[in-house]
Amino acid sequence: MALERIYGRHPVAEAVRAGRRPIRRLWAADRVALPEGAGPAKSASAQELQLLCGSPEHQGLVAEVNPFPYADPTTLLSGQGPTLVIALDQIQDPRNLGAICRSAEVAGADGVVIPSRRAAAVTPAVCKASAGAVEHLAIARVTNLASWLERAKDSGAWVHGASASAETDYDEADLSGPVVLVVGGEEKGLRPRVAQTCDVLVRIPQHGRVESLNAAGAATILIFEARRQRRKGTSRTPGPGTAKPKA
């Protein structure tokens, strides 16, 4: 098992708090406060820390931990309350993946599903971009995203895909029941087979002159709209609701 080196204040602190992958070794710059419970650290210069983790964004802290503990993709569909899962179709940019995971964690989503190929994996750079949120979040990798979406539909979730050419506005869709929100990769959007698998395609209305939101912005808007609808306990328009019959 290849160990990983996560870096930065929030990533190391959240790894300790979450306790899913213990700190095996810790290096810290001299005047940096260690996260509570992190254990002893070996002193290291800024340059040494950069060499240890491969990034200048270490903020004086590098920790050696186990590889990211991916979740079983089936467990994401069996949480308490109506399912809220985000499925990402080939997000390539670690910063986008990290930002989406942070939004998903803050929104209390059940988890995130990513393809195992042609997509960013949960690397230390993703952990940093998520401010450590990935340490608390269930993230599953699947070899075939469309097949997993079919399984999610079978389990009773409504699969909503973000598409600029959709006719339904995202806030007209009923996201208050069990849903999987699917967001496509940068530039390309959803692949045809993934889009075809969705129950509903929704669009985020665009009022500007540039092409579109970035993937992290679109995912954040959808996740928090689902959360807003759940808080209200109401659906705004007649929609699929929670009573989806098993396919």
Add this chain to the structure above:
Amino acid sequence: MALERIYGRHPVAEAVRAGRRPIRRLWAADRVALPEGAGPAKSASAQELQLLCGSPEHQGLVAEVNPFPYADPTTLLSGQGPTLVIALDQIQDPRNLGAICRSAEVAGADGVVIPSRRAAAVTPAVCKASAGAVEHLAIARVTNLASWLERAKDSGAWVHGASASAETDYDEADLSGPVVLVVGGEEKGLRPRVAQTCDVLVRIPQHGRVESLNAAGAATILIFEARRQRRKGTSRTPGPGTAKPKA
């Protein structure tokens, strides 16, 4: 006037489309398609392009242009329809500023206000992070953000600040009338004087275990909630509405 070198496919293409700062010189890698209307380009290697713009993220295109044309801060409050302006209190990270500008442009906001000190300016890195959206957007710099917010209030806008300790949920606030949405810098949030100047403080409910959304995520959620309320033409709860008396 110090010229700037913007880089990347979208930034150069949007600068050409927006026409606010003409391309003075253009360099391109050999097999890269030039944006329509960009004019002739000088051939350059990837390494030369990186030296010209100082970033490896040039995607084969670098353009020399005038410095970013900041807007007059008073004009942001006199657009058509109810004002929608985003004010940023000391956002330091160029990627966050770029992401927020992209969301603001896509949402059709009137503009963005940033402090002239202790905050990221609209550099080529910000232009890249915004996918060129800044080229179309009115962005103003002000020496004193709290004073500008007072002027915005005098003009009839309601100033809503994002604060984790606020008691009002963001979607319970009436954002359908003229509003300025204020988002604080990374880690620190709003400065006390800026928070005191706001008419209303709103929070984005947090359901997870990590501290908070990042600044770009929070700004994007607020901007699109304001846009959603405007599309509906309804306020969800009794709120300040559009009939604010002049202060």
